Amino acid sequence: MPDGTICAVATPPGRGGIGVVRLSGPDSAALTEAVAGPLPAPRRASMRRFAGDDGAAIDEGLVLWFPGPQSFTGEDVAELHGHGGPVVMDRLLQRLLGLGARLATPGEFSHRAYLNGRIDLTRAEAIADLIEAGSESAARAAMRSLQGEFAATIDALVQRLTDLRVHLEAGIDFADEPLEGLALQDVTRQVEAVAAELASTRRAASRGQQLQEGLSVVIAGRPNAGKSSLLNALAGRDAAIVTDLAGTTRDVLESYLHIDGLPLRVLDTAGLREGGDVVEQEGVRRARRAMAAADRILMVVDDSDAGDDPALPAEWPDHVAVTTVYNKIDRSGRAAGESAAGLAVSALTGEGMEALRDHLRACLGADDTEAAFIARRRHLQSLDAAAGHIDEALTAARAGAGEELIAESLAAAQASLGEITGAVTTEDLLGRIFSTFCIGK
Ligand SMILES: Nc1nc2c(c(=O)[nH]1)N(C=O)[C@@H](CNc1ccc(C(=O)N[C@@H](CCC(=O)O)C(=O)O)cc1)CN2
Numbered sequence: 001m002p003d004g005t006i007c008a009v010a011t012p013p014g015r016g017g018i019g020v021v022r023l024s025g026p027d028s029a030a031l032t033e034a035v036a037g038p039l040p041a042p043r044r045a046s047m048r049r050f051a052g053d054d055g056a057a058i059d060e061g062l063v064l065w066f067p068g069p070q071s072f073t074g075e076d077v078a079e080l081h082g083h084g085g086p087v088v089m090d091r092l093l094q095r096l097l098g099l100g101a102r103l104a105t106p107g108e109f110s111h112r113a114y115l116n117g118r119i120d121l122t123r124a125e126a127i128a129d130l131i132e133a134g135s136e137s138a139a140r141a142a143m144r145s146l147q148g149e150f151a152a153t154i155d156a157l158v159q160r161l162t163d164l165r166v167h168l169e170a171g172i173d174f175a176d177e178p179l180e181g182l183a184l185q186d187v188t189r190q191v192e193a194v195a196a197e198l199a200s201t202r203r204a205a206s207r208g209q210q211l212q213e214g215l216s217v218v219i220a221g222r223p224n225a226g227k228s229s230l231l232n233a234l235a236g237r238d239a240a241i242v243t244d245l246a247g248t249t250r251d252v253l254e255s256y257l258h259i260d261g262l263p264l265r266v267l268d269t270a271g272l273r274e275g276g277d278v279v280e281q282e283g284v285r286r287a288r289r290a291m292a293a294a295d296r297i298l299m300v301v302d303d304s305d306a307g308d309d310p311a312l313p314a315e316w317p318d319h320v321a322v323t324t325v326y327n328k329i330d331r332s333g334r335a336a337g338e339s340a341a342g343l344a345v346s347a348l349t350g351e352g353m354e355a356l357r358d359h360l361r362a363c364l365g366a367d368d369t370e371a372a373f374i375a376r377r378r379h380l381q382s383l384d385a386a387a388g389h390i391d392e393a394l395t396a397a398r399a400g401a402g403e404e405l406i407a408e409s410l411a412a413a414q415a416s417l418g419e420i421t422g423a424v425t426t427e428d429l430l431g432r433i434f435s436t437f438c439i440g441k
């Protein structure tokens, strides 16, 4: 699949002190020599003149030469560090293309690094996530994955499954009798241990995904409880329309905000009530869908309205954590801040809003971001699939089923985990992953 010598500007477009053009592939040495003269010693920066095809200088700068396999991609790599102007960078690139290099596709350097066994998929993705990181905690989590912690955890799980399978498959080969007694108990215990380990990895990965994509918080409640006002108070701007008409918000309104550098995706929703016109009914359906998919629901109650109470909208999705927010305390007189009942705020005066922000920080695990791996949806899906197969194995083991059945489920779990690090992949998956990277990465 890696074919030819690729080149791209590795630094961001625009003007900068320095701009880097990177080359990877079999002709890197010849192309670099054609432009910049003799190659410097491996991994030693040397000053060179970069010549155009007419021999006139395009720029002068540093050349770095990384003979494969000791390079980022594992292939021969060269870098031309020139002055970071768009015209200079483009002329250098055009010169290399004229000499026979091909423009790299997005993520192609990382893709080659993966194919050459230099980095596994979690590390390739961590590089992209590190570049994209929008907060310090997301960057830290990306570094943990880049340094291989996520991959090591997955590899350890796969190893345990391999050991178990060997154990079971040896049983298949050498005994006609089903697993019983101690042996079966032992297998069950070990599968349980894998299930627990998998669950804790899932938690760390899901924390990492939240750090990257933002905790999704849905503001829900009865019409006129002050949901849109609460969103505006959190966002610090007029993101949503506020009126004293019940049923103002009809659709789901999405806002991204940060609390102490931690990303939040906040959804304002239509007030929950029966009846109303078709538009409002559709709004309520969408609100319920958003609630079911949320990481947390802020259930807003109008504290100045004796008729509003948190128990009213009965059908909460019970897998989603709910925080009750008593709003309009400027009218009800309740003391601001957090209590056992929930949080008391006034979206109008701002009382209690700091306590609400603290609460959301805590929901995001702001004090515990060290334990997170940067993770993507596809990782969580693979972890869930693996957990499903481990469950099957457990059910089979507990029911005293045959070794084959248990081993088969363990193998399926292994395959799901293998998708995370790229031990098991398809062209299609790789294409989808690397095409989202930036050019030059
Ligand atoms: N100039 C420059 N800076 C960069 C990169 C790059 O490609 N070029 N990187 C690109 O992402 C990152 C660093 N990643 C790299 C990873 C491995 C190797 C490398 O040459 N590895 C060899 C030799 C190691 C050594 O010198 O001891 C090896 O592992 O064998 C280089 C960069 C960030 N900074």
Ligand SMILES: Nc1nc2c(ncn2[C@@H]2O[C@H](COP(=O)(O)OP(=O)(O)OP(=O)(O)O)[C@@H](O)[C@H]2O)c(=O)[nH]1
Residues within 6 Å of the ligand: 222, 223, 224, 225, 226, 227, 228, 229, 230, 241, 242, 243, 244, 245, 246, 247, 248, 249, 250, 269, 270, 271, 272, 327, 328, 329, 330, 331, 345, 346, 347, 348, 349
């Ligand atoms: N006194 C007081 N009024 C508030 C407070 N928060 C919101 N309001 C008022 O309550 C009314 C409804 O506010 P909204 O933010 O539109 O309420 P909502 O829950 O989004 O309403 P729907 O979109 O109809 O579901 C408006 O007149 C707001 O000004 C508050 O803390 N104190």
Ligand SMILES: [K+]
Residues within 6 Å of the ligand: 223, 224, 242, 243, 244, 245, 246, 247, 248, 249
């Ligand atoms: K309203």
